[in-house]
Amino acid sequence: MQDILVNLGKQLKRIRQQKGLSLKQVAEMSDVSTGLISKIENFRTTPSLPVLLKIMQSLQINLSELNLTSRNTEPYILIRKGQGTVEERDDSQGLEYTFLFSNDLSESNLRTYIVKVNIGVYREPISTDAIELIYVIEGKVNYIINGETLIIEEGDLLFFDGSAPHAVQNNYDASASMLKMYMIQKQNY
Numbered sequence: 001m002q003d004i005l006v007n008l009g010k011q012l013k014r015i016r017q018q019k020g021l022s023l024k025q026v027a028e029m030s031d032v033s034t035g036l037i038s039k040i041e042n043f044r045t046t047p048s049l050p051v052l053l054k055i056m057q058s059l060q061i062n063l064s065e066l067n068l069t070s071r072n073t074e075p076y077i078l079i080r081k082g083q084g085t086v087e088e089r090d091d092s093q094g095l096e097y098t099f100l101f102s103n104d105l106s107e108s109n110l111r112t113y114i115v116k117v118n119i120g121v122y123r124e125p126i127s128t129d130a131i132e133l134i135y136v137i138e139g140k141v142n143y144i145i146n147g148e149t150l151i152i153e154e155g156d157l158l159f160f161d162g163s164a165p166h167a168v169q170n171n172y173d174a175s176a177s178m179l180k181m182y183m184i185q186k187q188n189y
Contacts, residue, residue: 029058030054037055042097097180099113100112111130115180121168124167126166130184132161136156136178138176139177140176141172142168
């Protein structure tokens with residue numbers, strides 16, 4: 001189910017870009033915030049049905065034009081080295097997110113990435129609808145949560161509520177790589 005929602009966000013982003021529309025333009029046409037549309041496109045939140053319909057109307061697409069099928073038919077998930085998908089994120093310049101997989105859990109969805117943090121990067125604070133877990137694979141970064149700066153480095157694990165404003169900064173002399181997991185609570189409607 002969740003891979004359908006991930007695919008939906010990617011399709012909405014692809015259609016928006018094919019039509020030459022910016023996030024801001026779609027936000028104005030659909031009366032939805034730019035940040036919310038970005039979160040939907042990058043699957044950091046699940047849209048409500050009314051919000052999804054507003055976005056689809058602004059993009060002038062019908063539900064029948066979207067692929068709502070599940071791609072995972074195996075009883076396991078195996079991602080080989082190099083098979084992740086690089087995602088472009090408008091709010092995370094200098095960070096490279098490589099999507100590995102998404103999977104349903106009983107009360108939430110787990111979404112997993114490898115994130116490369118380039119030298120000199122500072123990403124402004126953002127909030128998500130997820131519980132986040134970060135494991136530093138290589139290098140070190142400053143992670144700022146609610147204004148408090150934590151230095152995390154290779155082998156460190158950080159677990160926090162993503163609704164707290166958080167930022168990342170790499171002012172060190174090497175890039176860093178992190179395994180990042182988002183646990184997004186399922187909405188009960």
